[in-house]
Amino acid sequence: MKVQTKLILGFLIIYLLFGLAIFIPMYESSKELKKAASEGLLVLTRHTIEEIDKEINERINDIEVYSQNTELMGFTAQSNSEFEKLSGMQSYINQKDLEWVSAPKSEITPFMQQLIDNKISEELRRKSNFYENKFGYKLYGEIFATNKYGANVAQTGKTSDYRQDDEEWWQKAKSDGIYVEELKYDQSADVYSTSIGVRIDDSNGEFIGVIKAVLNLEEIISIIRETEAQKKFSSAEYTLVDEKGRIIFSTRNYEIFQPFSLFSAIKDKEGILTAKDPQTGADKLIIHTHSHGYKDYKGLGWILAVDIEMGQISKPIHDLILAILIFAIVLIVLAGVIGFYIYSTISKSLGKFEKAVDEVMHGNMEARVEISSKDEFRTLAGAFNSMVQELKDLKRIGVAKKAEKELEAVEASHKLGFMSEESYQKSKKRLTEILEKPKNIDARLLKEKGFIKKND
Secondary structure (H helix, E strand, O other): OOHHHHHHHHHHHHHHHHHHHHHHHHHHHHHHHHHHHHHHHHHHHHHHHHHHHHHHHHHHHHHHHHHOOHHHHHHHHHHHHHHHOOOOHHHHHHHHHHHHHHOOOOOOOHHHHHHHOOHHHHHHHHHHHHHHHHHOOOOEEEEEEEEOOOEEEEEOOOOOOOEOOOOHHHHHHHHHOEEEOOOEEEOOOOEEEEEEEEEEEOOOOOEEEEEEEEEEHHHHHHHHHHHHHOOOOOOOEEEEEOOOOEEEEEOOOOOOOOEOOOHHHHOOOOEEEEEEOOOOOOEEEEEEEEOOOEOOEOOOOOEEEEEEEHHHHHHHHHHHHHHHHHHHHHHHHHHHHHHHHHHHHHHHHHHHHHHHHHHHHOOOOOOOOOOOOOOHHHHHHHHHHHHHHHHHHHHHHHHHHHHHHHHHHHHHHHHOOOOOHHHHHHHHHHHHHHHHHHHHOOHHHHHHHOOOOOOO
C-alpha cells in the first residue's frame, strides 16, 4: 500500500473518530435535554397541584379557626336553646324551608332578612369582603352557619334553602368534622365552587352546628394562571380534571364538566406520556399530576394535565444540535483543509524523491531532489543528493582507474612493438582525456575510497 494511500486512510479514520466523538455525545445530550425538559414540566405541574391543595387546606383552616369563634359558638348555642323550646320544632323547620324555597330567587323575605342582618352574618360578610378586597374577586361565594338541627342561623346572603341537615355535606361535616365537597355549580352563590363544611363544637366538644363556606373556583384558577404565566412553551395548555374525568378548568376553550378525552390514559398515576392531538394530529407531550391533599385535607382526586406540542419541546434541542452540527462541520472542513495541506506537502515531497530515484536508476547521475520546506524531508533530500553525488564521483573514479590500467597496457604494447605509433598516439590521447576528468574530485574522498594512498 502506498504511503499516500495510508495517509488518506489515516485522515479518514481520524475524521470518522472525530465525527463520532461529536455526534454520539450530541445525540445523548439531546435525549437528556428532552428528558430534563419533561421532568422540569412534571415538577412544575406537581408544584401547581400542591399549591391548589395547600390553598384549599388554608381555607379549611380559615373556616376551622372561625368555627371556634366564641361569638359564633354562643350565637349558635342560643339558637339551639330557642329551637329546643319549640313544641313542633321539625314542623317549624320544614314550614320555613318550604316558604324559603317557594320564594322567587330575587326576593328576600323579612324572615330571610332577619337572618342576613344579625351580628354573626355581619361578621361573616366582613370576613368575605376582606378577602374580596385582597384578591379582587369573591373568594367565598357565600358563608353561612346552621344550628345542630340544620337550620340557618347566620348567612352572608340568601341561600338556596333554609334547612341543611338533609344535605350530604352537612351530615359529613357533622360526622367527620370536616367535609370538602366536589366541585359543582352553587345556585345560591351563582358560582362554580367547592364547598367546605366544618363542624362547630362548644367548649366541651359537644356538637352545636355546622359552618359552610363556598370556595369560588376562581381561587383555583388563579393558581393555574400564575403557573401558565411562567410557561416556557407557548403551546402549553393546562387542564384541571376531577376524579370523574370532567374538565373543571382549562386554559383552552372548554365547557365546564365536559369529559376530558385523555382521562383514561392519565387517571391511574401521574407521569409523562405522548399522544396525538385528535384535531390537528400533532404529537403532544402530556404531563399529568394528581392531587393527594395536604395535611388534614385529603384531596378530591383532581388531576392537573399540561399538554405541549412535541415540536416545540424539540425545537430548542434541534437548534442546539444544528449549532453543534455547524460548528462540527466547520471544524471538519478546517481539519480537512489542514489535512489536505499536510497530505499534499508529504505527497509532493515523496513524489520528488520517487522521480529522482527513477532517474538515477536509469543512469541520470545529475538528478537531484529540491525541497524548500524546513523539515525532515529537506534533511533527507540533502542526504539523498549527497549520496547521488558520491555515486557520480565513484563512477568517474572507476572510469579513471580503468583508463589508467588501459593506458599502461597500451604503453607496454607500444614498447614491445605490438602497436603502431599512430594507434598508440590515438589511444594515448583518448585515455589521457579520460584521466583528466576526475582531477577535480576531492582528494579526501579518493583517499577514503582507497583510490589514492593516504601518504600521497
